[in-house]
Amino acid sequence: MSDTIKDTKTIKPGGVDTLDPEKIKKELLSRYPAKVARKRSNQIMVNKKDDTGKTPVMGANVRTVPGIITQRGCSYAGCKGVILGPTRDIVNITHGPIGCGFYSWLTRRNQTRTASDADDNYMPYCFSTDMQDEDIVFGGEKKLKAAVQEAYDIFKPKAISIFSTCPVGLIGDDVHAVASEMKEKLGINVFGFSCEGYKGVSQSAGHHIANNGIFKNVVGKDDSIKEADYKINLLGEYNIGGDGFEIDRILDDCGISVVSTYSGNSTYDQFANSHTADLNTVMCHRSINYVADMMEIKYGIPWIKINFIGGNSTAKSLRKIAEYFGEEALIQRVEAVIEAEMPEVERVRLAVKKRCEGKVAMIFVGGSRAHHYQDLFNEIGMRTISAGYEFAHRDDYEGRRVIPDIKIDADSRNIEELKIEKDDDKYRARKTDAEIAALKAKGFEFKDYKGMSIDMENDALLIDDISQYETEQLLKLYKPDLYCAGIKEKYAIQKSGIPMKQLHSYDSGGPYAGFKGAVNFYKEIDRLVNSKVWDYLEAPWQTNPELSAKYGWE
Amino acid sequence: MLLRHTNKEIKPRKALTVNPAKTCQPIGAMYASLGIHNCLPHSHGSQGCCAYHRSALTRHFREPVMAATSSFTEGSSVFGGQANLVQAINTIFTTYEPDIIAVHTTCLSETIGDDVNQIAIKAVKDGKVPEGKHVIHASTPSYVGSHVTGFSNMTKAMAMYFSKSTGTPNGKFNIIPGYVEPSDMAEIKRLVKGMGITPILFPDTSNVLNGPMTGKYNMYPDGGVTAEELTATGDSIGTIALGATASADAARALDTRWKVPCQVQDLPIGLGATDRFIDALRKAAGVSVPDSITGERGQLLDIITDMHQYFYGKKVALAGDPDHLIPLVEFLLSIDMMPVHIVTGTPGKNFEKRIREMTDHLPYPVNVKAGGDLFQLHQWIKNEPVDLLMANTYGKYMAKDDDIPFVRMGFPILDRVGHSYFPTVCYKGGIRLLEKILDALLDRLDRDAPEESFELVL
Incomplete structure (x- = not known):
């Protein structure tokens, strides 16, 4: 594990094409015990796109082998940390020992902005029942009830939610019973999530549990219709580093009104009212597609996949939204916004492209970002030669058309699938069948996501749930110019002399979404891949250790 | 205001912790294990524990923090984690080749009652532990003590696993x-x-x-x-x-x-x-x-005497770990500063007793709490404002809201560098601590000074 990675700067652009990806795959598997190698071989695929757009079957959303140093976290992290963390006015109580609440406290860079100090904002707070051994032995329901009461007495929030950690499920605390009892007693909405860390195989299970909980307990509680021409929900956008603010700015310029964002810069009331929107736009397919599907069935809101990462992608997504509403005024306004914004994006893009063209990147994050960020790299001429998700499913690689073929296993079976039916009172078809058919005939895609693999080069290496060992081998074999992953991977990569960009939390940067975000990202990548700071790795006496016969002043 | 819901009115709390001043045992065990040469820490629990601990340590040190996990699923939580741990041991020794695996438990594996000692013996019997390699372990339930307790348990475990007596003292x-x-x-x-x-x-x-x-x-x-x-x-x-x-x-x-x-x-x-x-x-x-x-001692004392006028009578609020706070409070008192609010999240009676012994004779009341939280500390500060706050990075939300000079001290420090390179212990560390305290106090003095009394020489 101590192999040297040298001469990273001497690898010529395109040099990676001389490497045989099948051989590299073998190399990545060679060190593992046989059983582990067999499992991992289903999650490392050399990309091959056939004429019908089919890509290799990826063994995604399966268990990580114990002992593998994985990027993955747990169900609690996906539920409390990712989906509900960015909502500012719900008191989120972690029911469990102190650690889970502590680690998910302000660590994800979700920004939020209130109109004034009079508005509730609990995001800088961490609430926990801090379970002790007597709670484990005798049960923690009493303490949880008391904690909910105390939270109400002190903070008077409009809603309280409860997040279960591993021991809660094991000792049989019924958080949902406590929630409904306290809801009755306090007269505010109180709801629980059974997001124990051991559920599922990654954060992904927690996303699903969070989607279900919000849908069941909050969505549909406020039927008031917002006065606006074009009302959408922005799903799967978490306002990391201010991404959501930039998207809101652009949509606002276009005259498109956001009823709710799931869940960057969000509030309880937005969720409660979100079923009144006329279109659901999905950014992060993995974490939020459940809510999109459920809202469509119950309330009749169609959903489309969009992507605001990249200048062109942003323009394309705006046009798609405008096309959906189909009104000339909107279409023209969107074009005007794109026309006003793109010159600056193009100016920076072309300047940066000169310095980045031909460089190669690798991206191993999330459930959508490994895909979305390739657009930005493409725009500045950089290739993504290897990528993979941390917690995605097959459809995120291969597209939604494979959903019927996905096998339900012991781990996915444990995650509840809500049975959703049409709400006869609140269901409202947003488009007539004829309108939908007309849009489809023009190539407009509803409810579709084609996945990442189809957008990548043939022979690119797709690696699901990459391990630390595989990461190190990739760096050694490919010597990429940039590696993108998360905080746990960051410093091992940089110690290898390769710049690293966090694409979960963006390090300290952002926003990277929208037009201004694209400009920020181009500049950031320029800084990373062209900086001189990586040239100082060796001291003068290391590059030239021989003693010279001459003195310096001779 | 960031902490806009924190006000002066202190209501009793028995069940709800708000803004903790501690975290859980396993992270302390992981940190201690990293202090063994050629050792890979291993978290026997859900993946999330390991991911959270690695992330927190990585953010604090800005260094690689490697550790493996038993990756519990719902099945292993029901049937026990033996198979997971035995497989993990095999995978780790084959793939990552450490000399030592240091296993710590989590609330999950403790609640279901996994016997790690027995599992480690089984791994040896099954031939999963190569000759000359070691699996050590500590029991670190997250629902007892704090991160410091976990550190203590793993430190004890490494001593107990390896130490031997030959009968001949080695002079060390x-x-x-x-x-x-x-x-x-x-x-x-x-x-x-x-x-x-x-x-x-x-x-x-x-x-x-x-x-x-x-x-x-x-x-x-x-x-x-x-x-x-x-x-x-x-x-x-x-x-x-x-x-x-x-x-x-x-x-x-x-x-x-x-x-x-x-x-x-x-x-x-x-x-x-x-x-x-x-x-x-x-x-x-x-x-x-x-x-x-x-x-070196004389140099530390020199700074104390040279700058005593800036320390004298300044009120300080502190949050941190008991082992740090006890000597730190003593140090602040010794230079005539006034610690007034002191909180540790780590439970234990001895802490409050030690602080009381040091502060009982003082002419002003001192708030002290073991097993407390930052919300409580902040409420105390709202009622009795201070001139300086010393805490980990989470303290900066209080410092910003209430405009308090702030010195970062303890774990975790997520927004500054230096702590891993420059000590705060011993005489040199004392000098650095005073430098940090003076920087915070004097920057404030300069910021707030009217132009006529803005001084070149302080």
């Missing part, structure tokens, strides 16, 4: 540094060596979590206490444990098992505690203190 001295920075561990070693004593310092994260940028990544850096050194702790002439919460258990265990005489000292933070540490070391090892160390 065991130093258990506690839950401090790599820089602190290096500084303690420097002073001990400076007195002509050969230390076995464990755990030792110096040159592990403050490593250089070389362009070469090594999963197992040069630093860390070695298995041989840990084995030799049973032959040492004595043990000094620094900090009762983090280090005493390991020292006492070595004393009980191998009759290595131990003493428990406060962490050497500030003048008095460092004096006691050096004096205890001198007496226990039978050496004299070199002039260079006495000189």
Whole structure:
């Protein structure tokens, strides 16, 4: 594990094409015990796109082998940390020992902005029942009830939610019973999530549990219709580093009104009212597609996949939204916004492209970002030669058309699938069948996501749930110019002399979404891949250790 | 306001913790394990625990923090984690090739009652542990104590697993540094060596979590206490444990098992505690203190006397770990500052007792709480404002809202660098602490000074 990675700067652009990806795959598997190698071989695929757009079957959303140093976290992290963390006015109580609440406290860079100090904002707070051994032995329901009461007495929030950690499920605390009892007693909405860390195989299970909980307990509680021409929900956008603010700015310029964002810069009331929107736009397919599907069935809101990462992608997504509403005024306004914004994006893009063209990147994050960020790299001429998700499913690689073929296993079976039916009172078809058919005939895609693999080069290496060992081998074999992953991977990569960009939390940067975000990202990548700071790795006496016969002043 | 819901009115809380001043045991165990050479920490629980601990440690040190996990699923939570751990041991030794795997438990594996000792024995029997390699373990339930307790448990476990007595003293001295920075561990070693004593310092994260940028990544850096050194702790002439919460258990265990005489000292933070540490070391090892160390002491004292007017009477609020806060409060008192609100999240009666003993004679009331939280500290501050706040990075939300000069101290520090390179222990560390305190106080003085009394020379 101590192999040297040298001469990273001497690898010529395109040099990676001389490497045989099948051989590299073998190399990545060679060190593992046989059983582990067999499992991992289903999650490392050399990309091959056939004429019908089919890509290799990826063994995604399966268990990580114990002992593998994985990027993955747990169900609690996906539920409390990712989906509900960015909502500012719900008191989120972690029911469990102190650690889970502590680690998910302000660590994800979700920004939020209130109109004034009079508005509730609990995001800088961490609430926990801090379970002790007597709670484990005798049960923690009493303490949880008391904690909910105390939270109400002190903070008077409009809603309280409860997040279960591993021991809660094991000792049989019924958080949902406590929630409904306290809801009755306090007269505010109180709801629980059974997001124990051991559920599922990654954060992904927690996303699903969070989607279900919000849908069941909050969505549909406020039927008031917002006065606006074009009302959408922005799903799967978490306002990391201010991404959501930039998207809101652009949509606002276009005259498109956001009823709710799931869940960057969000509030309880937005969720409660979100079923009144006329279109659901999905950014992060993995974490939020459940809510999109459920809202469509119950309330009749169609959903489309969009992507605001990249200048062109942003323009394309705006046009798609405008096309959906189909009104000339909107279409023209969107074009005007794109026309006003793109010159600056193009100016920076072309300047940066000169310095980045031909460089190669690798991206191993999330459930959508490994895909979305390739657009930005493409725009500045950089290739993504290897990528993979941390917690995605097959459809995120291969597209939604494979959903019927996905096998339900012991781990996915444990995650509840809500049975959703049409709400006869609140269901409202947003488009007539004829309108939908007309849009489809023009190539407009509803409810579709084609996945990442189809957008990548043939022979690119797709690696699901990459391990630390595989990461190190990739760096050694490919010597990429940039590696993108998360905080746990960051410093091992940089110690290898390769710049690293966090694409979960963006390090300290952002926003990277929208037009201004694209400009920020181009500049950031320029800084990373062209900086001189990586040239100082060796001291003068290391590059030239021989003693010279001459003195310096001779 | 960031913490806009925090007000003066203190309502009783029995069940709800708000803004904790501690975290859970396993992260302390993971940190301690990183201080063993060629060791991979292993978290026996859900993946999330390992991911969270690695992330928190990585953000604090800005260094690679590697650890593996048993990746519990719902099935293993029902049927027990034996199969997961045995497989993990095999995968780790094959793939990542450490000499030692240090397993700590989590609330999950503790609640279901996994017997890690038995599982480790089974792994050996099954041939999953290669010859000459080791699996050590500590029980670290998250629902008992805090991160400091976990550090203590893993430190004790490494001593108990490896230590042996040959009957022949080796002339070395065991130093258990506690839950401090790599820089602190290096500084303690420097002073001990400076007195002509050969230390076995464990755990030792110096040159592990403050490593250089070389362009070469090594999963197992040069630093860390070695298995041989840990084995030799049973032959040492004595043990000094620094900090009762983090280090005493390991020292006492070595004393009980191998009759290595131990003493428990406060962490050497500030003048008095460092004096006691050096004096205890001198007496226990039978050496004299070199002039260079006495000189460092004099330098610290020089700053204290030179700048006393800026310390005098300044009110301080503090949050941190018990082993840090006890000598830190003593230090602040010794330079005539006024600690008024003191909180640790780590439970334990001794902390409040020690602080009370130090502060009972003071002419002003002192708020102190073990097992408290930052919400409580902030409410105290709202009622009785302070001139300085010392806490980990989470303190900056209080500092910003209430415009309080702020010195980062403790774990975690997520927004500044320096802690892993520059110590806050011993005399040099005392100088750095005072520099930080003065920077915070004098920056505020400069910021707020009217133009007519804005001074060039302070």
